[in-house]
Amino acid sequence: MHGIPGCAKICHSFFPFFAYTARATHQTVLLAPVPSLFSILQSSAPTSLRDRLRLVLTLSLPAVLAQLTSIAMEYIDAAMVGSLGANASASIGLMATTIWLIYGLGGAIGSGFSVQVAQAVGARDAPRTTRLVHGGLRAVLLASLAIGLLAALVARPLPCWLRADPAIRADASRYFLIFACSQPIVMVTYFALGLLQSAGDIRRASVISALMCLFDVIFNALCIFPARIWRLGPLALPMPGLGLGVAGAAFGTLLATATGGLLALVYTLRHAPALRPVPGAPRRLLPSDARMAVRIALPIACESAALASASVLVTAIIAPLGPTALAAHSFAITAEALCYMSAFGFSSAATTLVGQSIGAERPPLARSFAWLTTGGGVLAVSSVALLLYVLAPLLFRFFTPDAAVRDLGVLILRIEMFAEPLFAASIVANGALRGAGDTFFPALINLVSVWVVRLTLTFLLVQRYGLVGAWMAMAAELCLRGILYLLWLTRQRFRPLRA
Secondary structure (H helix, E strand, O other), X not given: XXXXXXXXXXXXXXXXXXXXXXHHHHHHHHOOOOOOHHHHHHOOOOOOHHHHHHHHHHHHHHHHHHHHHHHHHHHHHHHHHHOOOHHHHHHHHHHHHHHHHHHHHHHHHHHHHHHHHHHHHHOOOHXXXXXXXXXXXXXHHHHHHHHHHHHHHOOOOHHHHOOOOHHHHHHHHHHHHHHHHOHHHHHHHHHHHXXXXXXXXXXXXXXXXXXXXXXXXXXXXXXXXXXXXXXEOOEEEEEEEEOOOHHHHHHHHHHHHHHHHHHHHHHHHHOOOOOXXXXXXXXXXXXXXXXXXXXXXXXXXXXXXXXXXXXXHHHHHHHHHOHHHHHHHHHHHHHHHHHHHHHHHHHHHHHHHHHHHHHOOXXXXXXXXXXXXXXXXXXXXXXXXHHHHHHHHHHHHHHOOOHHHHHHHHHHHHHHHOOHHHHHHXXXXXXXXXXXXXXXXXXXXXXXXXXXXXXXXXXXXXXHHOHHHHHHHHHHHHXXXXXXXXXXXXXXXXXXXXX
């Protein structure tokens, strides 16, 4: 493909992966005769460890495979943008941490309702479920409009505030402005997917997520590059394209999210059995619902703001190191995601299993699910971390032709792999605690860990070691965070929420 060296070969190399993941999901999940969560919750009899493990895998595996598919697509996206040069990659990498901040705020608002939905589904309270689904959608939509407007207002000066190189400021501003305007679509989409996960329909949510990632690659290819000829062996295929460059990456993601969001909303509101509206049930939130949503969401929002704003400050510390360091930082973050994203699959399962178990008033079962999912997440991430440590040079050759960026990226990625097991523990434990409605102390852990440990170490170590120092600080902080989460999980009582 003109302008994307080896892109056709890269895309073809991922097709067997997608075929394998689909086949594995079908064989290990769809055909496995495992007791449903509802049948376990309805029974007061003790549940065997084997059945609990199989249920954890049944809910975790589709989410993990969807996350891995998502990362595979992000790798292809990174290669597309990377082919435009280091400045293009740096302009998107510069905005990444601020985008995480906005995603975190939207996710916090959605969690305020989706955690309650999980417990309402576990308690078989259909009228309350209907109220929370429809009231939550309205609340998320209103919040997303406000957040998107504020983000759009700061799109122009933000690269200057982050001390970016003047060569990348214009592209970074355009990319962020498009992202800001897309917030109503983005936040409603992810809230709908969160509702499906809370109801235990993680398979459907995972399929929609994987389709959304596929659409992202297709739309990005059309929006980023100009019209061109794609040579596939003896064939010369004309490919349309808008040639929008960095802005095209934002437009492509917007179109993909809108497509996936439409699918998620239609299924959530019309076809999901546990979420289907009860005829005649009120759809307006009660004051107690709103108070509980604030109680759950506020600490999560503070936690997300603390993590993302600290990352923004880290980016501001790294940006003066130049486009090469910023591009290596951006690519390493993308590469690292392949490792820890499987933990988010187990985290989604943990939130559902713990939340519904507590709703059914089965605290011992909730505790068991919390530790089983955490152990599974740590094991999965540790395996991938070992693989990434070995394959890091090959991975960065896929991302960029720039040798300086590749060498620096491999070094910092390998440093981070030592922290991944404990990072996975913090991710999955956070999901389990969220299912229990415990969001205050996890937020406090993150606030102290990131702002006291990571920022202090980053400031000190960057002065001497440059970008390598920043990643050394990140690895140390993630290890501390994981230990603190595990200690707090041992103290959790897993009791039902009370307004």
